[in-house]
Amino acid sequence: MRAPKPPARPDRVSLPHYLRLFRADILSAQPARLYRAWMAEFRAPLLRSCLCNDPDLVDLVLNRRPQDFPKSARLREGLAPLLGRSVFVTNGAEWARQRRLIDPAFERGRLREAFPAMLDAARAARGRLAARAGEWVEIEQEASHVAADIIFRTLFSIPIEHHVASRVFHEFRAYQRAQPLLNLAALLPLPRFLPRLHPRRVRRAARAIRSLIGELVAERAAALAAGTAPPDLASRIMTATDPETGHRFGPAEMVDQVAIFFLAGHETSASALAWALYLLAATPERQARVAAEGRAFAAAPSFANLARLGFTRDVFREALRLYPPVPMMVRETTRRERFRGRDIGRGTQIVLSPWHLHRHERLWDDPDDFRPERWQEAAARRTARSAYLPFSSGPRVCPGAGFAMIEGPLVLATLLADLRFSADSGAEPVPVAHLTVRARDGIRLRICHRDATSPIQPADETKPLRNQ
Template sequence: MKPPKPIPRPDKVSLWRYLKLFRKDLLSAQPQRLYRAWMAEFRTPFFRSFMINQPELVDTVLKQRPEDFPKSDRISEGLRPLLGDSVFLTNAETWKRQRRIIDPAFEGGRLKDTFPAMSEAVQASVDRLRGQAGTVVECEELTSHVAADVIFRTLFSVPIEHDVAAQVFDKFRAYQRQQPLLNLAAFVPVPRWVPRLHARKTRRNAKDIRALITRLTAERAELIANGQAPDDLATKIMTTRDPETGSRFNTQEMVDQVAIFFLAGHETSASALAWTLYLMALYPDWQEKLCAEAQAVGEPSFGSMSKLRLSRDVFREALRLYPPVPMMVREAACPETFRDRGIAKGSQIVISPWHLHRQERLWDNPDDFDPTRWGTENGKACQRNAYIPFSAGPRVCTGAGFAMVEGPLVLSTLLRHFRFELVEGRTPVPVAHLTVRSKDGIWLRVVER
């Protein structure tokens, strides 16, 4: 069973046509040969890029020698107006210090502590959706709303209806549709002192979002100082000292981190959940299996999440077919040789979950939607070696465990209460905004059970 493709994949495209297609239709932009190649080279007038699609090479870059392949500044340029110097963009000692402060907030029992707030946000989404039952709903908006609510409740102990939270959500929706994954600075060498080539609306929305986050952060700092702060993720991060230096995040640094928490914890979850709902409408037999599982479990608790095995496998399969971040870019910090090919210092190394998750030499039936694959030997091997929806190695997403609780929880709860059905003539086309979204939204009919 294969999700439909917009058009047949071309076998070859020029770089400039590729970039144009990449924004227009992510699937059809990818030459067929990239799904079976171990490595490919792209040339621009200014530098070379190498896509690596072989597990051993990906392992070298992400796990074995990550300091030799830092985050690429070229890609960071498009995100800096919003994210500043957040942990998602930094490298070397700055990044290490940030992770030492952030990681404890997501360890062990902290995930259990955030579950009640997460569950409240999911129930609120059910209550909102009841008023839309029987109508056609744009599911990216639905999942964006619940994912944003989860973030604000777990990070700042406020629901999405909170005045500032609502404003951040509204402005971020505008930002993500204006900001491409790549901008011109990724392809043209622009010195640091030259003004960045960002759209005026993009800059204004980023400035407004950061001002709102600054307000929330300053209010929390005051509560912490007065001993009145709730025990949530923001308080944990703002009160954690770097074990090596004893320093804590100042307000500006915390604003940078909150911006990436919102991007990573809201935008990526919203993308993954919307595509999962589409797949459930496309394959109603699986939708009914998940409904039955959710009904058997009943009102979920943190302890019962392990019983939602089918929901977890379906969500994992949706992340394989529609990874929210389709490509990651690193930069060679020194000359390198991959597959007998010389790679100059400064070359861009592209790691693509989109291609790796559909690599024809690795996966059985890579284009098929098959949640049972995770119980097969091939699926288990590929999960270890060719499955990176949250990246891998030292820079693996801090919130990966958080997402793998949130996703099955939202999915199983929605399917326990509602059935999602396809709408004729509304086949979604994946495109690359900040994450993998649908060109014209994901429209499904919602029926209350």
């Protein structure tokens, strides 16, 4: 099955036309040639950027010399209303100190402790969807619901139904649609003394989210002082001490970190889960394989038995390849560089694009095809070592990568053990970039009980779905 992607623009368009496309959606603004190019430069009077698809350049920026290519200050300004100075946007010594406090909470032993909360959230999602059997459901909303539930249960030991958690979730839905991952305002090199003008609805939603998170942090600080706090991720991070400085996160710093945990742990997981469910709904035979693994796992659900969800894990990997939640990452040069024989000036925006790397015609076999079986092939595994970046790479790799790779297969297996999903072949979703890669008009799937007569008709899995 050929997975949907937005139509790439022609290779040659005028600058005003390109800027209009970019403002509407960065994915559909990209020219077709970028899916086979190793590098491309963009020059405008106030901006110079360089897209790097060459795996050697990606390795240079993320792994070999990451200190010379910090996170873009312009991108940081674009996300500042919600994220403040969280670990996602800081650089240098500040970032290193934050990672020393955060990383221990996501070690594998800690993830084992989080497994029961993840399983409870997955089962709750199965119950909500089972109650809607026979209906067409907007699955992105449901994926957001379960991902947020997992974050709140593992971070603060509260379910999504908790009054503060529920309010954060609903405020975030407003923020998600209002704030794109990249926008022209964030990339323009305005003088630092000029304030960034964020839309009013972005600022309002960010203030509301941060205020609610502040309530949760204050409650947890009081519980820690009283000795009544549960041993969850929030408690571990708030009591962690930097081995080099003896520093701990203060309340304001903790609000910043919880904001990025919620964004990275909820929004990105929701994106990947929704696309994985769509891809399985469109390929019933593969869906049946995941269901079989899910039923076997449900008979003996344990952290150790997650290892038996092999094909389910490959499905989730493939969904992350085709629809990387964060489609582009931006770094900034701190000195003059020479990339592939070209001079790159100081202050150039270096764009690393999982979206293009994961679908690059010179790196992957059948790059636009949904084929989870590829992950058992030596060629795909070799390519993945240098051209698969759903969680970034190097020192700045997402600390929650292991968390996500447990959460995704667990939720898919739990849902599909009991439920069937079918897709409308006449309404192919079109991916666009908001905070993460989402469908332009949502993803509608029909649900029925797996032990009931299925409304799903067998499909030719090699035939592309019809476009909208």
